[in-house]
Amino acid sequence: xxxxxxxxHARLWPILVLVLxxxxxxxxxxxxxxxxxxxxxxAVLAGDE
Amino acid sequence: xxxxxxxIQWTPFKKSYDAALLLGVLVFISAYLVGALAFAxxxxxxxxxxxxxxxxxxxxFSLLTLILLIGPLARLSPRFLPLLYNRRHLGVTCFLLALxxxxxxxxxxxxxxxxxxxxxxxxxxxxxxxxxxxxFESLGVxxxxxxxxxxxxxxxxxxxxxxxxxxxxxxxxxxxAYALIVAHVMLGAVQGEKSPxxxxxVGASAALIALLHVVAGWRETRRDTKxxxxxxxxxxxxxxxxxxxxxxxxxxxxPEGERIAVFRDGARIYAISNVCRHQGGPLGEGRIxxxxxxxxxxxxxxxxQDGKAPAPFTxxxxxxxxxxxxxxxxxxxxxxxxxxxxxxxxxAGAQQ
Numbered sequence: 001x002x003x004x005x006x007x008x009h010a011r012l013w014p015i016l017v018l019v020l021x022x023x024x025x026x027x028x029x030x031x032x033x034x035x036x037x038x039x040x041x042x043a044v045l046a047g048d049e
Numbered sequence: 050x051x052x053x054x055x056x057i058q059w060t061p062f063k064k065s066y067d068a069a070l071l072l073g074v075l076v077f078i079s080a081y082l083v084g085a086l087a088f089a090x091x092x093x094x095x096x097x098x099x100x101x102x103x104x105x106x107x108x109x110f111s112l113l114t115l116i117l118l119i120g121p122l123a124r125l126s127p128r129f130l131p132l133l134y135n136r137r138h139l140g141v142t143c144f145l146l147a148l149x150x151x152x153x154x155x156x157x158x159x160x161x162x163x164x165x166x167x168x169x170x171x172x173x174x175x176x177x178x179x180x181x182x183x184x185f186e187s188l189g190v191x192x193x194x195x196x197x198x199x200x201x202x203x204x205x206x207x208x209x210x211x212x213x214x215x216x217x218x219x220x221x222x223x224x225x226a227y228a229l230i231v232a233h234v235m236l237g238a239v240q241g242e243k244s245p246x247x248x249x250x251v252g253a254s255a256a257l258i259a260l261l262h263v264v265a266g267w268r269e270t271r272r273d274t275k276x277x278x279x280x281x282x283x284x285x286x287x288x289x290x291x292x293x294x295x296x297x298x299x300x301x302x303x304p305e306g307e308r309i310a311v312f313r314d315g316a317r318i319y320a321i322s323n324v325c326r327h328q329g330g331p332l333g334e335g336r337i338x339x340x341x342x343x344x345x346x347x348x349x350x351x352x353x354q355d356g357k358a359p360a361p362f363t364x365x366x367x368x369x370x371x372x373x374x375x376x377x378x379x380x381x382x383x384x385x386x387x388x389x390x391x392x393x394x395x396x397a398g399a400q401q
Binding site for chain 2 (some may be wrong): 001002003004005006008009010011013016017019020023024026027028029030031033034
């Protein structure tokens, strides 16, 4: 790689790491909310019975 | 090289590379299908078409992960260079797998709609303001478009038309495509899975790629800041000539400009630009074969005395003057005039 390409990589990767971390964290939080909502729904249904 | 183009210039190495690639893809997809259809718990078993489209998507993702691992691995260790040589074959295969995955999704989930399947795919879920239920399909579509552009321009013809810098800038979009695919899987398949396996595999793959790129980038930056000892008159200290392995190079970093590769060919010392004209490969990590410096990335060759590619090719790189003084090699930081032949320095008492 030439100097410009190395600079481009050095600028890009910190941003990409942040993007990957944010997306993964947001997705896992969303999944946890969906799972807990499903457990609550099952508990409510069981209570109704 | 730039002298005439064929779709693929087949060599025995390329044939065995592609055979291994095809075998790997078939084994991956077969293993995924068998695992998902035969071993999934009763009640959680998906339809064969759903398993097939997931197998194709998982294979494309794994292949893209491998493609992105090869670059930093090859920079960290030359053992991985053979994988780099035909990496574009992996890229085109990855795009084709992703395309079939997308086509199956379109047919199975949107082919029976009253709407046009493409409209249905992009408009059926407008929840762009929420992470839960986010229309992850659109992320996959954008990633597929990027992979298409890259596969379509992967041939050296386009590298020559666009120029190496523009071509490389375009192909760096692959990192954004990867981020989009990670988001596509995390906000899509992972949300519906009871097992955490998908989330762990995707997260670990992305973390490994990020780690290797950051480590390789950090090493390159350190090299750039470790400048060669310079005299006031522009001569840079390289070191004792016999410290340079025969047919190989020491790379020095001048205060300004590109790195310089100082080669030893028997008793002769040559210096050339470290940057290959093809895709910026590190020529100083290659070796001299048949009297020509050979790029370790894709095999482009240059004569060390004048920087010209052997006929009929026309590429040319900068060459530098060298001298040996008190048993130490020096190289001048200014390149010789373009096309000028520079006589090598000769190691006194050594056999040529």
